[in-house]
Amino acid sequence: MPSLNSRRKRWWPSMESTEKKSGIITWLLSRTQGVRAMWMLAALSRILNQLLTVGIIVLIGHILLEGGPFVALWWVATLSLVKALFRYSEHYCGHWVAFTMLTRLRTEYYNALVDQAPAVVKNVDTAEISEKATRDIDRIEVFFAHTIPPALSAVVVPLLSILWAGFFLGWPYAGIILMASAVMVAVPAFGRRLTWKKARIQAGHNAAISTHVGDSIQGLREIRAFGAEGLRLNQWKSLEKRAAKVRRPIHVLAAFRAAILIIAELLTMGILLSQGQLTSAVLATLTWVALWAPLRGIDDFVDGLDEALASAQRIRSGIEAAPVVSDTGTRSLDYTVSSPIIALEAVDFFYGNRAFELREITLAFERGSWNYIVGVSGSGKSTLAAVIARGWDPQLGQVTFSSVPLPQIPLTELRQRVSLVVQRPVLLEATLAENLRLCQPQLSRTAMWELLKCVGLDGWAHELPDGLDEVITTDGKNMSGGQIQRLAIARALAGKPDVLILDEAMSQLDEVTACNAREQIRDRFPHITVIEISHQVDRISGDERIVVMDGGRVVEDGIKSELQSDSHSYTSRLHQRA
Numbered sequence: 324m325p326s327l328n329s330r331r332k333r334w335w336p337s338m339e340s341t342e343k344k345s346g347i348i349t350w351l352l353s354r355t356q357g358v359r360a361m362w363m364l365a366a367l368s369r370i371l372n373q374l375l376t377v378g379i380i381v382l383i384g385h386i387l388l389e390g391g392p393f394v395a396l397w398w399v400a401t402l403s404l405v406k407a408l409f410r411y412s413e414h415y416c417g418h419w420v421a422f423t424m425l426t427r428l429r430t431e432y433y434n435a436l437v438d439q440a441p442a443v444v445k446n447v448d449t450a451e452i453s454e455k456a457t458r459d460i461d462r463i464e465v466f467f468a469h470t471i472p473p474a475l476s477a478v479v480v481p482l483l484s485i486l487w488a489g490f491f492l493g494w495p496y497a498g499i500i501l502m503a504s505a506v507m508v509a510v511p512a513f514g515r516r517l518t519w520k521k522a523r524i525q526a527g528h529n530a531a532i533s534t535h536v537g538d539s540i541q542g543l544r545e546i547r548a549f550g551a552e553g554l555r556l557n558q559w560k561s562l563e564k565r566a567a568k569v570r571r572p573i574h575v576l577a578a579f580r581a582a583i584l585i586i587a588e589l590l591t592m593g594i595l596l597s598q599g600q601l602t603s604a605v606l607a608t609l610t611w612v613a614l615w616a617p618l619r620g621i622d623d624f625v626d627g628l629d630e631a632l633a634s635a636q637r638i639r640s641g642i643e644a645a646p647v648v649s650d651t652g653t654r655s656l657d658y659t660v661s662s663p664i665i666a667l668e669a670v671d672f673f674y675g676n677r678a679f680e681l682r683e684i685t686l687a688f689e690r691g692s693w694n695y696i697v698g699v700s701g702s703g704k705s706t707l708a709a710v711i712a713r714g715w716d717p718q719l720g721q722v723t724f725s726s727v728p729l730p731q732i733p734l735t736e737l738r739q740r741v742s743l744v745v746q747r748p749v750l751l752e753a754t755l756a757e758n759l760r761l762c763q764p765q766l767s768r769t770a771m772w773e774l775l776k777c778v779g780l781d782g783w784a785h786e787l788p789d790g791l792d793e794v795i796t797t798d799g800k801n802m803s804g805g806q807i808q809r810l811a812i813a814r815a816l817a818g819k820p821d822v823l824i825l826d827e828a829m830s831q832l833d834e835v836t837a838c839n840a841r842e843q844i845r846d847r848f849p850h851i852t853v854i855e856i857s858h859q860v861d862r863i864s865g866d867e868r869i870v871v872m873d874g875g876r877v878v879e880d881g882i883k884s885e886l887q888s889d890s891h892s893y894t895s896r897l898h899q900r901a
């Protein structure tokens with residue numbers, strides 16, 4: 324099994340990663356099934372549009388220098404209209420391809436995140452994840468909307484124009500246009516290695532800035548309380564400075580390339596204007612002038628392309644990260660088996676290459692029982708909960724549900740059967756009803772009120788101006804900590820799980836409210852097995868089962884009053900401490 328550290332490395336590729344652009348381009352191209360025809364239409368529209376530009380410029384030159392017939396002006400007008408249509412078609416098709424592909428990449432990235440949960444949200448900064456899912460993916464638009472059509476037209480249009488010049492003006496002129504065009508193609512290539520390297524470093528800096536900003540906003544209360552605003556702003560400024568330092572050479576090079584091209588264009592215009600009549604030389608020069616647009620198209624997209632590819636590289640590492648737990652199970656659960664609903668057999672688990680976090684855990688949880696897991700901070704309680712809910716698989720031993728090893732059960736089914744509520748649950752920015760329906764879309768409003776009653780939130784919900792349709796915010800800012808916790812428990816109960824793991828999920832409730840909620844859950848859901856992690860040992864009544872953990876091991880397991888009667892036991896010491 325790959326270590327979590329190696330996975331993390333894949334999630335967070337080094338800024339100095341040397342992956343070749345061609346590899347990233349091939350990877351992006353491999354995901355374009357179904358949009359390629361539209362993409363080619365965009366390229367064809369651009370090519371036709373720019374061929375018309377060549378035709379129109381040569382025609383106008385002809386009219387100006389030779390005084391062509393009046394009807395030629397109609398031709399110019401008609402061709403300009405057709406050109407506009409091709410331009411529209413290029414933009415429409417190009418952007419359709421880009422936005423279809425961005426949606427596709429975002430979905431792939433999100434699905435990969437789902438496979439990484441909960442490891443990914445625990446081990447990688449969430450601001451970094453959001454940066455990838457939003458800005459990094461948006462930057463890839465340049466590749467789909469502004470790269471392939473300009474690149475194709477930069478080859479096809481000059482080639483056709485040079486052939487035309489060869490046939491009608493003479494091959495020496497065609498050769499001169501070819502050389503002049505080669506200069507315009509070569510100029511954008513100048514300094515590319517440097518800008519590609521800088522673009523990747525810049526992508527890393529962008530992520531660091533987003534993380535810093537995200538943290539500074541999330542931790543605003545603490546920053547203010549500790550008077551650390553100045554410190555955070557200074558850190559932010561120095562991050563911005565470092566990013567600007569990386570950007571500077573990219574922009575200097577871009578300005579340098581633009582200057583060379585502008586000088587070349589001005590010189591050509593001068594030569595053209597100094598001629599008094601329409602010669603082959605003038606026509607050849609006009610043709611080259613007409614090729615500026617397609618040729619300069621390359622310089623227009625190259626910088627954006629480097630950024631797009633650097634972003635694609637970061638997204639790719641997320642999409643290709645191996646799932647933390649496999650989903651290959653096909654066994655259905657047999658409820659007639661009279662075994663404990665959850666059993667851990669000699670389970671050893673560690674995060675990455677750290678020392679063992681859970682050691683030789685053997686435990687069983689009976690159907691419909693209420694079990695408490697207690698222990699000092701860092702003793703491995705949450706880790707145990709995560710292993711039971713299959714957030715991670717143990718390296719040794721196994722966890723079974725109704726005698727079936729967890730990896731043999733399809734993940735969707737397991738997630739329905741085993742529900743985990745954490746200490747700081749996340750609510751969605753949606754109505755109360757939508758939050759409750761998260762794992763049970765068909766949940767009736769009557770059932771919602773019953774669930775709210777079960778956790779003692781019905782009175783609060785009745786007083787809300789919009790009741791079940793009241794919008795609550797992601798961080799529950801219109802709710803107290805205890806209300807958020809109870810709503811999260813009600814949401815989990817809505818899915819009618821067989822096993823409900825409460826990882827300090829009632830830590831913010833007063834004793835009476837917590838007791839009432841427990842009683843209600845026991846009465847209304849007698850079949851549910853509850854595994855509750857708690858630090859409030861003193862609140863656990865004497866006839867309850869408690870499992871005591873220390874240093875990743877189960878050190879005691881039994882009825883609390885019995886364990887407590889032994890003055891040397893952990894339980895009595897924990898109780899005294901509480």
Ligand SMILES: Nc1ncnc2c1ncn2[C@@H]1O[C@H](COP(=O)(O)OP(=O)(O)OP(=O)(O)O)[C@@H](O)[C@H]1O
Pocket residue numbers: 445446674680698699700701702703704705706707
């Ligand atoms: N995602 C993770 N990656 C690496 N190490 C972790 C991770 N989560 C927890 N740990 C480590 O595992 C050990 C046990 O942590 P765990 O959260 O299971 O303890 P706990 O008993 O639930 O603590 P608390 O009561 O403070 O919540 C700790 O040393 C912690 O640093």
